[in-house]
Amino acid sequence: MQTAVTFKGLDPSDALKAYVSDKLNRFDRFLASAAEANAVLKVEKFRHIAEIHISGDRLSITGSEETDDMYSAIDMVLDKLEKQIKKSKQKHRAGRSSATIKGPTPMLSGEESPEEAEREIRVVDIEYKPMDVDEAVMQLNLSSDHFLVFTNARSDRVNVLYRRNDGHFGLIQPRR
Secondary structure: EEEEEEEEEEOOOOHHHHHHHHHHHHHHHHHOOOOEEEEEEEEEEOOEEEEEEEOOOEEEEEEEEOOOHHHHHHHHHHHHHHHHHHHHHHHHHHHHHOOOOOOOOOOOOOOOOOOOOOOOOOOOOOOOOEOOOOHHHHHHHOOOEEEEEEOOOOOOOEEEEEEEEOOOOOEEEOOO
């Protein structure tokens, strides 16, 4: 990675330059193509501030951190940047895979949105029994669930009854 280090309010140090360059070089494994990094290290009174901007192919991220020690400020801003790079790559992967999958991603109650946490698929085994659609509506009314999986007694196929946002019900049944 091509790195440029700028010092403001402190004397230029080869040790700090080498430290920033070595730490930024570990990001090469996350990036598909060559990237440029601009680091600004500055001291204002007793605050040590590290600002780093990384730009490359479809990527532009910036991070800033201030502490009372320059090395810890550099480490903290690099941790922030690493999280941003991973999040950006994950969004890129999700964008590519969602092009093949049509429709919204179903979320079970209690799950966090994909922006808040990494996507997790929770597998729940359910038992379903044969019943009529009217009986399934009654059962769903008695429960606090949003859907009910059952075997339709008339067609002998698996159906899903769900509660719609407008308060009515929807029925998903397979075609023959």
